[in-house]
Amino acid sequence: MSATGAEKQAAPASPEALRDEVVEQLKTVFDPEIPVNIYELGLIYNVEVNEARDVRVEMTLTSPNCPAAQSMPAEVEYKTRSLDGVGEVTVEVVWDPPWSTEHMSEAARLELGMM
Template sequence: MSTEELDTTELGEKILKVIKTIYDPEIPVDIYELGLIYDVFVNEDREVKILMTLTTPNCPVAESLPLEVEDKVKSIKLVKDAEVEITFDPPWTQDLMSEEAKLELGML
């Protein structure tokens, strides 16, 4: 296994750790546990692409939340660049939330 492969796995874990520090301001659960992060791609050039959604298209943080994700991921030393793409396909539902998020919000 080359060090490149190890790096992208390690980098992926660092990215997730950072993403888990970002919260939807209306819900006391991080955006990862909420199920808003659909996918994280890291290429060999250490460029990151994050596919995420919002709870609704009219979400009050529709402008600021993706920028916060982008900025925080870009702040990781090993990341060369980061881009967030918003999608509403599939639309977010409460089913995408982790058990921990549902427990936190009293839904279990």
């Protein structure tokens, strides 16, 4: 989503606007085994942006044995860091509450034929 030259956009004006950009960026990260982005899957529990424009993402995985346990948090960090105006990035993988299909958005459930 990074642009160059004249197309490059200015950093968002507020932490709230930057948070919205981070969420949109996270929607480009997909679980390798499920054809739905990790935000709609409910793997992102929280996104915080402070006044210094530091970003903290709290996420989980579908299971502790998830094959993407190393790569997915790294991709979340990389894609978040790639946005203009982002300061420090912290990605924390948490297991409480445990992920379940109840965390999925309605769109994700429809995509996976669960409705």
